[in-house]
Amino acid sequence: MQIVTLNRALLLSLFLLLAQTQAFCTTQTAVLAQDTGAHQVQLSYPGNPVTLLIDYSNGAMIKALRIKGGANLLSASGVTTGILLPTGKAYSSASGHPASIRRSGNRLTVSGISYGDDSLRIIETWDFLLTRENISWEITRTYSNSAVLDNDAFPEWAFQHMNTWTGGILDNGGVVWCKYLTGINDTYGVHTGGVTLWNTASGNGLRISASPVPGHETATRYSHSDKDEFVVDHVVSDAGLKQRYHLSRFVRGRSLVFAPHVVLKSKIRARYDIAYVNYPEAYTRGNLPGIDAIAVRELMNTTGRYGVVDNRITGGNGWLSNWKCLHEPFFAQIGLALDDSNYDRNLSATLDQERDLAMKPDGRVLSRWHDVPGDEIPGTYNKETGYYEAMWGYTVDSQTGYVINVCEQFDLTGKLSWLRSHQQSCEKALDWLIKRDSDHNGIFEMVNHNITEKTASDWLDIVWASYENAFVNAQMYGALQHWSGCERVLGNMPESEYYASVALKLKTAFNKPIEDGGFWSEKDGQYVYWRDNDGSIHGNNLVTPVNFAAIAFGLCDQPARIKTILDSIEQRMTREHLFHWPLCFDSFREEEVSAGNWPFPKYENGDIFPTWGYLGVRAYAPYNKDIALKYIRNILHQYQLDGLSSQRYSRITQQGQGDDVLAGISTTITALYRDIYGIRPKWNRMGLEPHLDSTLDGTSFRYMLRDTAYQVSLRLGTYRLSGDNFSVAATTGFGVANRKDGLHYYHLNKDSCTLNIKTTTGKQSIGLSVQRWDEAQLLFNLHSKGPLKMDIKGLVPDSFYTIHAGHLSKRVKATNEGSLSVSWTNPGQLDFTVKKDPADQP
Template structure:
């Protein structure tokens, strides 16, 4: 009989059964692993997703954590559906209310926490879905599905809602996030460039509503932040509100509607002790949805200000992220007075400068649309720029308030610096956004605004006049709105000089040289007449060694009490370039500031006369008659930086020290006590720090390049930070006479001011950050370009290339048809500029340093 060959004959029976069991359980795993290897590891990815998405059917919960375990959510669907846990670095940030959806009608409030049907849970590719979440009443109900997906460090949450009927809703939550208390986060950075500051939701139901839904909440003590981005169908509108609930929770409520929500109380974005900041709205039968991206953010890394020797970088970061952003009231309303008082003054010229320092593309985008809004609704047919936006008419000059748009003239008088504020902000905003079509859309309105003021020169002396003629009218004409400055106002005219020059440059870029020349000539005449002694019709007081504030129509001179914003503006804007005058003014201001031990400059050092100011300014020092308003700090920094950089730096540090004491949450500071005063917080208080970036670090973006024009001190040597401009990340390294700008595509080092732009294979260097000359370097490959500019003086230009490649060099701005000597590594040749003043040269660099020197022969 033939014997069968069997594995059973090789091992004992017990071993045989054990082997069978191992094959049954292990072989499929081995096969799956093999299949995974063939499919690129997809099953491994599925395993990772399962590891971070855990469904417990018994307890009816779902837990989702990001790939790094920095962020986790716990969803409970036992009765309805809500997120009961939102863990940030292992700590639950939510109250017992959690995160849920809801809506309310006059018939009541209904939420996802109590579903009238059984919730269905289904695992999906890379996520999990909860559907059939039903709530409401007989008049209207909704059916929702919540779809969660995990992609690396982000949790994606899509909420689909179907309304059963047409209805009017009082409110909706899509969803509402309830954090344990107002102390969980310091605030939230909004995706329109603004911020919500939790401490200003001071009482129950204090509520701030905005027409945007994305936010990054942060806690500077822990360094943790939570980003919630929101998107919906482009035909829908997203809004959000932030409030302190009756349970003392910090709530964040998002909404999606068919029409933009209207404020319920006048034009208020912020209301006290009322949670219903938005008006009721209609919903249609059918579907709507929202897509949320939830992500843990390393706050210190994401919002790092870099390495700032001798500067409190943390205070810089917090000051800009709070006070600096606070002036954003809503979409299309970027200002400085802020959202708690629902105010914006158009007669402030520093909004674009704040955007430059914030370096937030959301703020920049919002400011562009704000200026568009003002162009469309705040400029009259004859070119007058209305001075303010407010939520109600209590501040209006009778009959001027527009109840739909909120723009009006202030009751204190025609504040004519709204003309110059609009121009300055538009010109500087163009340097940030770089959108020439956007600038062109403001050409007519800017020309009208300038023209309105240019026409106000009845005596034809080149100095522009206010609407009020004398102090007897008791009306204001500029930002200091309860000081009766009139007729020929030095402060407004100094700003007019800056506005004229900035806009003249814009006209040149737009190709209108005739208009450009005209505005430059108007500015030149203003400068000439402004600087004359007061007895000859100018503003210079030889007796007081200062510029006076204003002159009434009858020739009476007022404001020789050393008004700081006036004298600072004259120097900062270049209206005064007399070194002796500059020294006298700035030395006197510093002497008196030090003598009083003030941390910042007051609005004036001596008192106005009683008849020159409103009663609220009396007795001196009080309010605009002698108190400290840091809002105009940037003018002081800019004035001092060209005379004494150490003094400029001192007051920058002083502002940072003050922020660490009180958060700069004031309108002004008492001259006597140096304690904060006033409920109308001013974002402009941050301008001394915007000047740190503009006038010390020298951040000067231009519409077609990144530029730096530093005024560095040795104590600041080694400063390094990143700056993002129009989608490009630049790394800056700054020391005295040593400036480097680099990206992944190039490194350019210079001893003097510079501008630089990389487009395709061409790197363009702008000496002194101007366009009169350029050096364009065209590389034949995509390798990074390394260039050192050795010297760039008239007639002699020298640079080094430290990277291997074939290059084409193009120099423009040379003398047309002039002959130059070109030395490359000491080897000389003669080259001639063409009729356009350009020289072209190609060079192969073998990887060693190549030195170029071009000299006029």
């Protein structure tokens, strides 16, 4: 084969320049090697690991794609464009007369690509631009007529095998997990084009970024072809594609998932940027001593993302089952751990859609989304939207799940306008449930009344929890507390106080003994699950989500009760050698559950559902972090064994059961970030509230919140957040915001105690280390050059404080609101003491 290097004059001049100067090493150009006999040209660029081989002998196709000079990742089908007509006729760019190529600098143009028939002729031009960072491929397509297409390859990528890639991280925050496309023509289709394919074993990644021209949209189908290839097919349309089968995003044994669509006689373009990704580096979880960081990365990038069904459908069941339960409160928490702006953006859009399509006029939030009818209370399924009420009963925790996710999502995004757009709907959702307290005892009642109705009222949908349900009420307390804070942020103090008062009444009632109408069973040392309308008590079989929720959401704050519950659970876990918490330790009564739950232990009557793991970690973290970490490590070990590819685990064998994989299984690891590492963002700051032990000492990782990259460093006794021009350390939890006017420190990550350091000469570097903060004294070290002003809030009102720094001191009186201000000139690095004068002590 004769290889002719294109543009010899340019290469010769560069060679002469190399001989004459040392500067050539910084001059780079694309290398395009052409085989004129075979009509092939290879595209590469110095420093770019991706190489493409274009075959233009019979139309045009990308025949080979290599990373770092390795094996061809493409099958013989390569990468092509094409169409499928409703008649069944298929046409491809890899057929017809040879195309033409033209080189201009770092660009290669392939033109004269033509395919189709008399009814529809396609003319295409491909433009490639090579840089060190990526290969940009722009496809310009002209349709000779308007037509209906059954499918559209714009383009279609055919990779060698289903195991060429572990999966692909989608630019809506989701994932295509290749191992789940098990059968021939199993296909998953989503309404987004960008994907980062990765192989865990090699560490190689390939990012394909899709950019259609304005007015057009890109969708993608991922399929297991009849040639055992992994096929990625981009479809470009001028409107969002409909589903071919009901609302199904995933179909088994069918290569097509999108409905036929119309194309107009026109010229359209789409661009794909193809780039190598060092997967371990790009998705590193940082330095996590005592934790299997690789398992964390893989679990979050697979199980954690799997619940994203499509754009505006982010949930916990995922795309295999085409299901989303709205009665789950942990989707924003998954986003907290993923730390992916694409997931955050999609979850915000999901909550918008649920506000608009899944909420009834009276405030009732429908409990589920599914691609097909059959799981609904008759008459409730909307075939256009997919939202409905579950056939098992009115699962009322959809009210609380919606509100909790909105509030926690607001803390992640910080978008006040978005929160305002959900104000009325959150109030309606809460008020719908508040109105259900018919006897005004502070506990909110379900739609069902007692076990004889054989209907459910919460996530455990085949357990007949009825009337006064402790699990739902515990979540309601969390929702009320969250929303009260949001109303305060929005400036609505009367509403904030109202929801806080409702929460307080609920807390008081919830903690009463069962004999007095509450949920606490002193005899059993646990919170019972529910009370029927006849006053009968049910669920005193140590139901873990109920008791964990009471502690995790802050209803139970009595140390003796916390100890009783958590010690009892851990004793039972140790006795049975269980790797994770079951839904209950003893059996429900037979009449309290569906027949599918009998005999014990079976399904929701005693099996292990790690979905609610985050409640267990959150409950144990302040009490005994070693126990919390044990179950975090157990989940990571289980992921290494089976990929957590199950709905649940048998209580008897501890082997995976069920084919409905649940993304909620990742919540034990999301709790690692929230409740152990202490990542606690607030809408106006980054927060850090760790529960660290010695095995985690030295943990460090990068965390991106909104537009700021934080370096998180966790040492025993010292926690640090740093970024561009700031570094803050403290011996306790704290929050920090680095704004244009300076640094804002929040002691214990609360709004009540703050230290604001405002610079007067523009942006300047600030280092802050807080050693002590209590009513009597503040000790901190400040490193910053130039004049500044310090505002301190959270002091004793109307008291005098003496501020010492170096050899200088100032005496200042706090306002009647407990704040003071002081200016300092060019401190450099000084230790500050802010001490309350003894004479002012009570």
